[in-house]
Amino acid sequence: MAEESFVGDLPVKRPREDEENGAFNATEAMETGTNSSEYISSVIPGWFSEISPMWPGEAHSLKVEKILFQGKSDYQNVMVFQSSTYGKVLVLDGVIQLTERDECAYQEMITHLPLCSIVNPKKVLVIGGGDGGVLREVARHSSVEQIDICEIDKMVVDVSKEFFPEVAVGYEDPRVTLHVGDGVAFLKAVTEGTYDAIIVDSSDPIGPAQELFEKPFFESVAKALRPGGVVSTQAESIWLHMNIIEDIVANCRQIFKGSVNYAWTTVPTYPRPVTYPLPSHFGMIGFMLCSTEGPPVDFKHPVNPIDVDGSQRNSKPLKFYNSELHTAAFCLPSFAKKVIDSVAK
Amino acid sequence: MAEESFVGDLPVKRPREDEENGAFNATEAMETGTNSSEYISSVIPGWFSEISPMWPGEAHSLKVEKILFQGKSDYQNVMVFQSSTYGKVLVLDGVIQLTERDECAYQEMITHLPLCSIVNPKKVLVIGGGDGGVLREVARHSSVEQIDICEIDKMVVDVSKEFFPEVAVGYEDPRVTLHVGDGVAFLKAVTEGTYDAIIVDSSDPIGPAQELFEKPFFESVAKALRPGGVVSTQAESIWLHMNIIEDIVANCRQIFKGSVNYAWTTVPTYPRPVTYPLPSHFGMIGFMLCSTEGPPVDFKHPVNPIDVDGSQRNSKPLKFYNSELHTAAFCLPSFAKKVIDSVAK
Numbered sequence: 001m002a003e004e005s006f007v008g009d010l011p012v013k014r015p016r017e018d019e020e021n022g023a024f025n026a027t028e029a030m031e032t033g034t035n036s037s038e039y040i041s042s043v044i045p046g047w048f049s050e051i052s053p054m055w056p057g058e059a060h061s062l063k064v065e066k067i068l069f070q071g072k073s074d075y076q077n078v079m080v081f082q083s084s085t086y087g088k089v090l091v092l093d094g095v096i097q098l099t100e101r102d103e104c105a106y107q108e109m110i111t112h113l114p115l116c117s118i119v120n121p122k123k124v125l126v127i128g129g130g131d132g133g134v135l136r137e138v139a140r141h142s143s144v145e146q147i148d149i150c151e152i153d154k155m156v157v158d159v160s161k162e163f164f165p166e167v168a169v170g171y172e173d174p175r176v177t178l179h180v181g182d183g184v185a186f187l188k189a190v191t192e193g194t195y196d197a198i199i200v201d202s203s204d205p206i207g208p209a210q211e212l213f214e215k216p217f218f219e220s221v222a223k224a225l226r227p228g229g230v231v232s233t234q235a236e237s238i239w240l241h242m243n244i245i246e247d248i249v250a251n252c253r254q255i256f257k258g259s260v261n262y263a264w265t266t267v268p269t270y271p272r273p274v275t276y277p278l279p280s281h282f283g284m285i286g287f288m289l290c291s292t293e294g295p296p297v298d299f300k301h302p303v304n305p306i307d308v309d310g311s312q313r314n315s316k317p318l319k320f321y322n323s324e325l326h327t328a329a330f331c332l333p334s335f336a337k338k339v340i341d342s343v344a345k
Numbered sequence: 346m347a348e349e350s351f352v353g354d355l356p357v358k359r360p361r362e363d364e365e366n367g368a369f370n371a372t373e374a375m376e377t378g379t380n381s382s383e384y385i386s387s388v389i390p391g392w393f394s395e396i397s398p399m400w401p402g403e404a405h406s407l408k409v410e411k412i413l414f415q416g417k418s419d420y421q422n423v424m425v426f427q428s429s430t431y432g433k434v435l436v437l438d439g440v441i442q443l444t445e446r447d448e449c450a451y452q453e454m455i456t457h458l459p460l461c462s463i464v465n466p467k468k469v470l471v472i473g474g475g476d477g478g479v480l481r482e483v484a485r486h487s488s489v490e491q492i493d494i495c496e497i498d499k500m501v502v503d504v505s506k507e508f509f510p511e512v513a514v515g516y517e518d519p520r521v522t523l524h525v526g527d528g529v530a531f532l533k534a535v536t537e538g539t540y541d542a543i544i545v546d547s548s549d550p551i552g553p554a555q556e557l558f559e560k561p562f563f564e565s566v567a568k569a570l571r572p573g574g575v576v577s578t579q580a581e582s583i584w585l586h587m588n589i590i591e592d593i594v595a596n597c598r599q600i601f602k603g604s605v606n607y608a609w610t611t612v613p614t615y616p617r618p619v620t621y622p623l624p625s626h627f628g629m630i631g632f633m634l635c636s637t638e639g640p641p642v643d644f645k646h647p648v649n650p651i652d653v654d655g656s657q658r659n660s661k662p663l664k665f666y667n668s669e670l671h672t673a674a675f676c677l678p679s680f681a682k683k684v685i686d687s688v689a690k
Contacts, residue, residue, distance in 0.1 A: 105678065266611060266629045266678075284611045284629070308679065320678040328673035333450065333611075333665045334653065 068163055073155035080163045088163055090131060092156070095203070103133055103167060106285060108321035109265045109329065111137035113289055114197050114232040115144075116302040116326060121196040122146065125224065127183035127212070129201030130156035135170025138199070140306060140315050148195075150179040150186040184211060187220040195225055200233035213248050218255040227294025228258060235286040238264065238336040245336075248288060249343045258291030261299045262340050263329035265320075287329075300330045413508055418500035425508045433508055435476060437501070440548070448478055448512060451630060453666035454610045454674065456482035458634055459542050459577040460489075461647040461671060466541040467491065470569065472528035472557070474546030475501035480515025483544070485651060485660050493540075495524040495531040529556060532565040540570050545578035558593050563600040572639025573603060580631040583609065583681040590681075593633060594688045603636030606644045607685050608674035610665075632674075645675045 068088065069080040079091040087100025098106075111134050115121050120143040126134050130151035138147050151157055157178065160168040170176065179186055183200075198221050202212045211217055212233070221231050236245050245262065252260045264286040291297035308318050332340065413433065414425040424436040432445025443451070456479050460466050465488040471479050475496035483492050496502055502523065505513040515521065524531055528545075543566050547557045556562055557578070566576050581590050590607065597605045609631040636642035653663050677685065 104680075264611075266609075317679070319680045322676075322679050322682070324676040325678060328676035331667075331669040331673035333670060334662070334667050335449075335664045337667070 069159055071155060071159075073153050075153045078153075078155050078159055080159060090156075090160070090164065092203075098131055098133065098164070098167065100164065100166070103131075104319040105265055107133035107137050107167075108318055109263075110134060110199055110201060110232050110234065110287055112306055112318075112321045113263055113287060113299065113326060113329065114199060114230040115141050116304045116306055116323070117289070117291075117297055117299045118196060118228070118230055119304055121304070123195045123197075124148070125150070125187075125190075125195045125198045127187070127198065127200045127202065128152075129199065131160040131164060132157070132168035132170035134199055134201050135173065135176055136167065136315075137170070139170055139173040139175065140318075141304075143304075144175060147173065147176045148179060149176065150181055150183045152180070152182050154180050184217060184220070187217070187224055190220075190224040192223050193226045193229075196229050198225060198229070198231045200231065202234055213244075213251070215251050215255060218251055222255050222292050225292045227292055228297060229294070230289065230291045230297055230299075231256070233288050235262065235288040237284050238286060238333065242336065242339055245286065246339055246343060249340055252288055252290050253343060256290035257293035258297055259289075259299060261289045261330055262332065262336075263287045263289055263299070264332070265325075265329055300327055302326050414504055416500060416504075418498050420498045423498075423500050423504055425504060435501075435504070435509065437548075443476055443478065443509070443512065445509065445511070448476075449664040450610055452478035452482050452512075453663055454608075455479060455544055455546060455577050455579065455632055457485075457651055457663075457666045458608055458632060458644065458671060458674065459544065459575040460486050461649045461651055461668070462634070462636075462642055462644045463541060463573070463575055464649055466649070468540045468542075469493070470495070470532075470535075470540045470543045472532070472543065472545045472547065473497075474544065476505040476509060477502070477513035477515035479544055479546050480518065480521055481512065481660075482515070484515060484518040484520065485663075486649075488649075490520060492518065492521045493524060494521065495526055495528045497525070497527050499525050529562060529565070532562070532569055535565075535569040537568050538571045538574075541574050543570060543574070543576045545576065547579055558589075558596070560596050560600060563596055567600050567637050570637045572637055573642060574639070575634065575636045575642055575644075576601070578633050580607065580633040582629050583631060583678065587681065587684055590631065591684055591688060594685055597633055597635050598688060601635035602638035604634075604642055604644060606634045606675055607677065607681075608632045608634055608644070609677070610670075610674055645672055647671045 065082040067079065067081045069078070071078050076093045081089050081091070083089050083099065086102070089099045090097045115124070115138065121141060122144060123146045124138050124144055126138065126147070126149040128151060129135065129149060130153055135147060135149060138144060157168075157171075157180075161171065171178065183202075200212060200221070213235075225231065235248055238245060249260065249262065264284055266284050289299045291299075302323055305323055306318065306321070308322060410427040412424065412426045414423070416423050421438045426434050426436070428434050428444065431447070434444045435442045460469070460483065466486060467489060468491045469483050469489055471483065471492070471494040473496060474480065474494060475498055480492060480494060483489060502513075502516075502525070506516065516523065528547075545557060545566070558580075570576065580593055583590060594605065594607060609629055611629050634644045636644075647668055650668055651663065651666070653667060
């Protein structure tokens with residue numbers, strides 16, 4: 001992997017909302033001297049409780065065995081802990097980003113839904129995704145010649161390499177170049193029509209990553225893609241934020257003149273605030289899959305099936321994605337289909 | 346609706362595990378004089394917290410506005426509360442059974458997956474499902490002539506009729522006969538080959554409903570079905586209890602000589618213990634769809650499409666189920682497919 005500091009527009013610090021308005025912040029609390037174990041059990045009351053013998057498999061689900069890392073980067077608080085049943089867990093500003101047990105679902109779907117939908121992808125850009133998991137999945141595609149990643153927070157990259165080697169393994173691929181910097185600025189500096197596919201592995205559209213779901217960003221994405229190029233981006237839960245999804249779909253329909261689709265999958269823990277007992281996506285997450293004007297892309301029928309066994313590039317077998325599930329991901333419940341279909345084309 | 350007390354074998358009380366081993370029990374706590382509002386906020390710490398402004402849509406998700414009912418039947422503790430964003434919520438022994446907002450997903454899928462897979466279903470049996478939601482869905486099928494339901498707990502029926510009229514509306518259909526009694530005993534008394542379809546709307550296979558997932562029960566179900574008849578039963582989350590699913594699939598393959606399939610869908614809140622912050626099914630739930638020896642049933646390709654608009658029987662439009670989603674529900678992630686396919690046929 002090559003590495004370079006991105007020196008186009010200066011990276012813009014996007015302060016997290018909870019720093020601004022004084023909400024409780026896990027790492028800060030620890031840094032001010034609270035005993036870690038005391039902190040955990042008081043911030044996440046009940047998570048380690050043995051209350052219900054009806055759910056023996058869950059009582060310890062996210063029990064914190066040991067806090068492995070805590071630090072504060074220029075952008076966010078970063079924590080890694082060892083859980084007893086989900087392996088190691090990466091937390092940014094109190095929101096679970098990945099667990100060793102279920103990261104496969106998100107990483108495989110956000111990557112292979114776009115890359116299996118076009119023939120011979122060669123140049124791929126990842127915005128965000130500093131943990132390296134999306135890189136690992138992109139690297140499975142032998143047609144790919146160039147993988148650029150623009151991640152704003154170097155600490156996420158470093159922490160992932162230290163604590164999540166099976167995720168950060170993506171960085172070891174010689175086709176990867178890491179650009180540390182702001183994704184919005186990076187995209188603006190990209191030569192028009194450069195990429196076959198862009199994967200936006202961001203946090204949620206409510207909060208600091210909001211601009212990654214608005215028209216100016218999508219316009220930069222569309223410009224950076226070749227004709228008939230594809231983008232996938234995280235797009236919330238239909239159970240929670242149907243109005244936000246409606247807005248995202250409307251924005252995408254205006255910008256991407258090829259096709260615009262919503263897909264979904266199940267991901268038990270991603271992403272969920274550890275300071276709050278309700279999962280933010282209720283066990284599922286959606287993706288926008290769009291293409292630019294050019295050769296038509298039918299996302300629902302993958303034309304570039306991936307080597308599921310991973311033998312092609314000596315990678316491990318896929319745990320989640322397969323071609324059947326690819327197509328199924330675009331079948332929506334009636335209430336969601338109705339809203340999404342109603343957005344003006 | 347006709348109603349009769351089931352007087353075959355006597356109803357067997359199945360004590361809930363948490364009563365036996367002294368785990369915390371919500372209703373009991375309230376009955377011993379704790380103030381309700383104090384109780385709620387101490388049992389579910391954090392659920393009403395405003396901690397994270399990052400998730401404004403969630404901060405009140407299951408906030409208890411008002412406790413509407415609490416009682417103790419012969420079988421379990423029954424509670425109904427008004428939430429601020431999920432409507433009214435039914436809780437049995439601390440486990441959420443349904444919320445007005447998302448009950449559609451579970452009720453529609455567990456009902457239409459089997460009934461849309463056979464032509465002209467006429468006689469249908471529901472085991473459990475005392476809230477009436479499955480009855481409401483069965484009643485959409487105009488070919489159906491007889492709908493029997495065997496629910497052990499009359500209090501669930503009464504509470505549903507009082508607080509969930511849009512769910513319990515299923516009881517108003519003249520084809521419905523309610524049998525109050527034990528489902529296992531009821532099934533044993535059924536004449537061989539009576540039903541076209543049986544829907545088992547039970548609680549989880551770990552705990553009191555365990556016998557509803559074991560071979561003797563499945564044998565009774567198979568006997569009560571006509572040749573080529575179908576059964577659907579709740580079957581856990583692939584993320585949580587893959588070993589339990591493996592056992593259920595193995596049992597089904599031995600008993601049901603037609604076809605045996607696993608399907609899944611997303612249901613944000615069902616069923617989740619309110620005393621514990623992690624959802625028990627991580628936002629998804631699975632179903633076993635099986636058929637007996639006889640005319641072959643291909644569950645993946647529905648042959649009996651339902652009137653989605655509900656105009657046929659003056660019912661409301663379907664919110665969740667549609668034919669595309671029916672087929673998609675059988676597409677599994679690679680790790681689950683591998684385990685389920687490996688179970689000896």
